[in-house]
Amino acid sequence: MPQQMKTSADLRVHNQTRLLRLVHDADEPLTRAGAARLLGIGRNTAAALVGELEAAGLLHEVPAETTGRGRPTTLLLAHPDGPVAFAADIREDSWTLARIELGGRLTELETGEHDRTPMVFDEIRGATRRHATDRLASLGIAIAGPVRDGRRLHISHLGWDDVDLGEHIGDEWPTVVDNDGRLAGLAEARRGALRGTGTALHFHIDFDIGGTLLLGGDSQRGANNIAGEFGHMPLTGSSLRCMCGVQGCWSLDVGANALLRRFGQNPGYGAGRARGREILARAEAGEPEACRAVDDNATALGRGLGALANALDPEAVTLSGLGIDLIRLRRGLIEQACAEALMRFRRADPPRILAGTVGEIGPLRGAAEIAFDTILSPGWLRTRLQAGPSM
Template identity: 40%
Template sequence: MTTRSTELLRVAHARPGVTRAEAARLLGVGTGAATEIVARLVQASLLAEAPAAPSGSRGRPTMQLVPHPSGPLVLAAAITHEAWRIDVVELGGNTLTSVGGLHDGGGWDAVAAAVTAAVGELLTAYGDRLRAMGVSVPGTVSPELRLDASTSGWHDADLTALWAGPVFVAGNDATLAAAAETARGAALGATVALHLRIEGGLGGAVVDHGKVLVGARGAGGEFGHMPFGDPSIDCPCGARGCWGTAVDGTALARLLGRPAPPDPVTYARRVIAADSPAERAAVRQVAAALGRGIAGLVNGLDADLVTLGGIGVDLLAAAPAELDAAYRAGLMSVHRASPPPVRPAALGDDGPIAGAGEEAWSRLLPGLA
């Protein structure tokens, strides 16, 4: 089909429930041409039309563009240090089914086996409607789609083994969350948005005028490995004094004199929710370490908005004064008059999986129509 068909599908995806008339206006085509394109897409089982809710005005009911009941679907997957999840996502971003499970933080092979088994079951259920897969992972992804996640001990893992179909994309969790946050979340409209995500360690991404900076090798945004932390602490990445070791669950455990937890996210949330003086002091200290580092990045990048994901949201809620004081103290005076806001990510923990789904859809769409 034509580029206009692809553009119309893109509009239907980006604006779920858009009417045919609105889509025509957004594409800059006449209503006759739009009707023709929609008819072709309906014929190809890519799109369907449904009457919109009555607006109260007279005349023919407006038709909304909706996913075709037997149309294409993508798998959006998120693998974290503790768990995995796969969503079946239709055009427009709606999730039809979600499956997932915990893993013991052990070898990559066991995690990959659990994910491929689940993909196999979803293929049985949805058949060839499943056309693409996007995967979010907690580490860096090379152009050859190999994963390196030092905090989990996963090295050179072949992500392409997770999906046998033609359209497969994989990316770093913080990068995908940043993209989703810019497309549908709290960073919509920001000029330079900085997204930071604390899970096991800290990852991030910079979105410059809507474009995510991924780096030459796909390893951009590893802000957790900037030396903003304690220089006496070894990081699993091989460096010392990494910021990530000062702001995650392992940092809280160290401050409390406990061993590094195998489940740093669950552990951090437990400590943040606890109310003993020692735990509260540790949370305040970690929140200040987060605020100080954010200031360094805002100074370096001139970001106009900072969004936080993962444990960053919990730290911001638990110790906002300590985080803010450290942030402001670290800002250059040029930024201090009106500090760029630091906000929780609107998509919350769903940011990475939402980003994986968006990425899969954006790769799939041009090949469909």
């Protein structure tokens, strides 16, 4: 249990956590007075909270420009020596490492290629070591496969069958690993088109579909951290057998693999992605067969979204990857198919279907968020406040 709040000391840490979260989540730098108003606390209390956080090297106050009458206040910024998180995104044959500070400013540090073995984790550890300072507090990693219990990886197309990440992660830094589609959704919920939604869904459409249910800005993880394989539900009546071992998966009809199959090409990875995009381009240019392939893709997408909306009642649905192109090219078809799959009484108020706004950086951003979730927790903060800025 995450240390239930009980004492007045817990209360202070709790309020400081709320304050830091507010600063981290804000679009624009907050003023101290503004933050106090948002938290509903007095100016005196805010001064005390911020003072301790500055002393602990977590916040930095700088004079704010005056905007009107009244005594000028200060802006709450990330402390120049404050904790930072590193985030890594492991794609098919490359990876990116970035540094994120409080407030979300992201700096790319290094990218590299990898040999499609779990050695990529050691590479990332090496890169982290190259860039790490004592400011590094937490490392988040996004990878394209289900991560059971946060440490056991299953990626069939890389031939990773139940790879235990324990030894690959090491213990130099607190490290969290999660699925890239889920993290992309988390990024939309925290800093993208799903901001402020209570219940939402996000789907990343690449060769197939991965997604996540977002509740109050957090992604639903399931009992074993392997929730989100929406693409492997039989939502479109396909009679094909999927690589996952199941018949009729939604992913057989949506995504690059579905486009490729239409043209007699094998489901693929690597170069297959370019061929998928080529089909989209041909459809955009008006080639009939490509158009029909994209039509079918969009229709199947919409049907699945409608079915899921019946069960989960999302306020909005965001898409990333190919989904962004499908929205651009076939919004009408998607919405129509979705409406037909919606129960009648829902059709007057369908979920909004939106293109994600975080972009390709989504998994990286999401990895940064889960890394910062470690930092913005009462437990971490309590330790830091006791240990001082040199922690």
